[in-house]
Amino acid sequence: MAGFGIDEIASSGAPRPLREVVRPTTLIDAPRLGRQLGVRLTLASETFQHTGSFKFRAAYNVAAQVREREIITASSGNFGQAMAYACGLLGKACTVVMPHTSAQVKVDAVREYGGRVELTDVRVKSREERVQELAREHPQAYVASAFDDPLVIEGNASLGAELAACGLSFDAVIAPVGGGGLSSGIITGLRAAGKDTPVYAAEPLLANDAARSLRAGRIVRNESEPQTIADGARTLSLGQCTWAVLREGLAGVVEVPEEKIAEAVRLLFSLANLKAEPTGALSLGALLADPERFQGKQVCCVISGGNVDPAVYRRILTADYE
Amino acid sequence: MAGFGIDEIASSGAPRPLREVVRPTTLIDAPRLGRQLGVRLTLASETFQHTGSFKFRAAYNVAAQVREREIITASSGNFGQAMAYACGLLGKACTVVMPHTSAQVKVDAVREYGGRVELTDVRVKSREERVQELAREHPQAYVASAFDDPLVIEGNASLGAELAACGLSFDAVIAPVGGGGLSSGIITGLRAAGKDTPVYAAEPLLANDAARSLRAGRIVRNESEPQTIADGARTLSLGQCTWAVLREGLAGVVEVPEEKIAEAVRLLFSLANLKAEPTGALSLGALLADPERFQGKQVCCVISGGNVDPAVYRRILTADYE
Numbered sequence: 001m002a003g004f005g006i007d008e009i010a011s012s013g014a015p016r017p018l019r020e021v022v023r024p025t026t027l028i029d030a031p032r033l034g035r036q037l038g039v040r041l042t043l044a045s046e047t048f049q050h051t052g053s054f055k056f057r058a059a060y061n062v063a064a065q066v067r068e069r070e071i072i073t074a075s076s077g078n079f080g081q082a083m084a085y086a087c088g089l090l091g092k093a094c095t096v097v098m099p100h101t102s103a104q105v106k107v108d109a110v111r112e113y114g115g116r117v118e119l120t121d122v123r124v125k126s127r128e129e130r131v132q133e134l135a136r137e138h139p140q141a142y143v144a145s146a147f148d149d150p151l152v153i154e155g156n157a158s159l160g161a162e163l164a165a166c167g168l169s170f171d172a173v174i175a176p177v178g179g180g181g182l183s184s185g186i187i188t189g190l191r192a193a194g195k196d197t198p199v200y201a202a203e204p205l206l207a208n209d210a211a212r213s214l215r216a217g218r219i220v221r222n223e224s225e226p227q228t229i230a231d232g233a234r235t236l237s238l239g240q241c242t243w244a245v246l247r248e249g250l251a252g253v254v255e256v257p258e259e260k261i262a263e264a265v266r267l268l269f270s271l272a273n274l275k276a277e278p279t280g281a282l283s284l285g286a287l288l289a290d291p292e293r294f295q296g297k298q299v300c301c302v303i304s305g306g307n308v309d310p311a312v313y314r315r316i317l318t319a320d321y322e
Numbered sequence: 323m324a325g326f327g328i329d330e331i332a333s334s335g336a337p338r339p340l341r342e343v344v345r346p347t348t349l350i351d352a353p354r355l356g357r358q359l360g361v362r363l364t365l366a367s368e369t370f371q372h373t374g375s376f377k378f379r380a381a382y383n384v385a386a387q388v389r390e391r392e393i394i395t396a397s398s399g400n401f402g403q404a405m406a407y408a409c410g411l412l413g414k415a416c417t418v419v420m421p422h423t424s425a426q427v428k429v430d431a432v433r434e435y436g437g438r439v440e441l442t443d444v445r446v447k448s449r450e451e452r453v454q455e456l457a458r459e460h461p462q463a464y465v466a467s468a469f470d471d472p473l474v475i476e477g478n479a480s481l482g483a484e485l486a487a488c489g490l491s492f493d494a495v496i497a498p499v500g501g502g503g504l505s506s507g508i509i510t511g512l513r514a515a516g517k518d519t520p521v522y523a524a525e526p527l528l529a530n531d532a533a534r535s536l537r538a539g540r541i542v543r544n545e546s547e548p549q550t551i552a553d554g555a556r557t558l559s560l561g562q563c564t565w566a567v568l569r570e571g572l573a574g575v576v577e578v579p580e581e582k583i584a585e586a587v588r589l590l591f592s593l594a595n596l597k598a599e600p601t602g603a604l605s606l607g608a609l610l611a612d613p614e615r616f617q618g619k620q621v622c623c624v625i626s627g628g629n630v631d632p633a634v635y636r637r638i639l640t641a642d643y644e
Contacts, residue, residue: 026348028370032434047595048350105592112354266632270427273369273628275597306595310588310639317632 053305084115148239160189406437470561482511
């Protein structure tokens with residue numbers, strides 16, 4: 001029942017610890033879906049987390065731990081919303097730099113959560129340049145990375161701790177990977193709880209820098225932002241902090257073709273009643289892309305978020321029926 | 323964590339009690355949605371219940387309590403799936419009479435859950451006639467009603483008990499009404515736990531026999547099956563057992579126009595990441611249809627199920643964008 005009455009948090013003194021504020025992940029036993037995929041399947045859904053994705057775990061931890069009262073971040077997606085909301089709870093100010101082409105619903109969501117939106121024309125100036133500019137103008141502010149920060153990994157480790165304590169013994173946990181904040185957090189949380197459960201990363205084949213990094217033994221970057229449907233994984237590379245965990249900690253990376261990501265969204269809809277965003281469905285897509293690897297196992301797929309534009313979702317549902 | 327390892331139940335001796343088998347309802351705090359509607363809103367979602375709707379509560383209770391080893395029921399929807407699955411868990415046989423025009427996915431689902439499907443050409447013989455025919459052929463079988471049975475109300479009372487024990491104090495609980503099994507169960511469960519929380523029924527305006535019954539002080543029937551988008555509420559009338567609870571127990575009935583049902587499905591998608599079937603969204607539709615009644619209150623909307631055809635869902639999402 002965490003999360004009820006959270007509106008009152010901001011009025012208290014010291015920040016409440018993450019474990020009291022975060023909503024526990026929603027564990028869903030999915031026998032029909034599992035049968036179809038040949039595994040015993042549990043979904044760990046972060047779609048009902050505050051602001052609709054796991055990003056709240058990291059955002060709150062960062063905002064609560066740093067001493068700065070102002071936070072600047074660049075995000076057109078879930079991290080911006082999560083940081084705006086977390087800062088609101090903590091009585092801190094939050095500026096989110098977004099491309100001027102961002103969907104209005106995403107801009108509105110950040111504002112509704114209490115964040116200040118700084119739209120930037122990315123043809124003139126990249127978001128990172130605009131963030132650096134703002135950082136110079138506001139030296140008292142903390143510039144938050146969506147993934148490459150030990151506080152991000154620590155925040156996401158709370159999900160690993162929950163999986164360790166949930167009473168189920170998984171042969172594999174699969175989580176989407178973009179910058180690596182989620183997968184490194186889950187590994188950290190599981191290991192801190194004494195669990196050696198293998199953790200696999202599910203990555204869009206179109207954005208397979210993590211898979212290539214693991215093969216090369218060093219961080220390999222995408223040349224440009226990959227245009228995968230899994231927009232939460234459109235990162236250029238892993239971060240230094242996340243790579244330090246992932247290089248030894250990951251059991252493997254499964255590269256998921258775009259059509260398997262879409263099929264995973266549809267299967268979650270049809271056989272588990274779960275609305276997932278494409279990035280959130282990546283872990284299930286990994287079961288479709290590499291079924292032999294997980295055959296007959298007890299698998300936990302982390303569904304990282306559910307925020308998807310209705311028009312995009314409708315198109316994904318349509319593909320199966322036209 | 324109820325629901326894990328449920329596959330093993332059938333092999334044991336005496337039936338396990340419902341409270342051990344049922345999945346607890348998924349309580350979702352929905353502050354964005356609540357703000358938009360002017361209430362403090364909790365969703366009690368049965369979309370992740372076994373077979374995707376609250377119907378499992380009643381079906382399991384019926385199948386576990388009756389001594390017959392065979393069950394016959396007429397249902398083209400959630401009750402048929404729930405009964406097939408419940409009988410499978412209990413090692414009983416289940417026959418579901420469905421119209422020959424039923425969607426193949428629904429027929430497949432009943433079969434996948436272990437039920438025998440009896441397709442009947444409803445132009446020649448009504449489903450009820452076919453059920454009576456089967457009952458004569460199989461006198462050893464129990465003919466199960468989807469709503470008008472004390473065992474149905476008792477099964478659904480488990481949801482009322484959960485709401486009573488969840489630690490939140492609601493000013494109103496709203497649940498969809500068709501035959502009345504869910505709303506009468508919730509009332510029964512809440513009252514048994516000593517809670518006098520007002521319970522409202524949300525009914526399609528197109529199928530407003532419960533509202534008319536309450537006004538008339540006696541059961542009023544729809545002339546024919548109402549063609550509401552909320553197909554779980556396409557019932558001809560309340561039952562004798564449910565009416566006995568509802569006539570005194572309901573705080574009121576809210577009649578929800580079709581467009582508000584569709585809008586509720588879209589709002590659950592956009593602001594709560596929840597996939598609901600139209601019948602499941604009725605309770606939220608009630609907030610849209612009669613906002614003054616619930617303004618500023620702490621409201622629990624029961625989302626009764628999530629099983630909706632992708633094509634139907636896509637059309638509902640589309641209405642807002644074209």
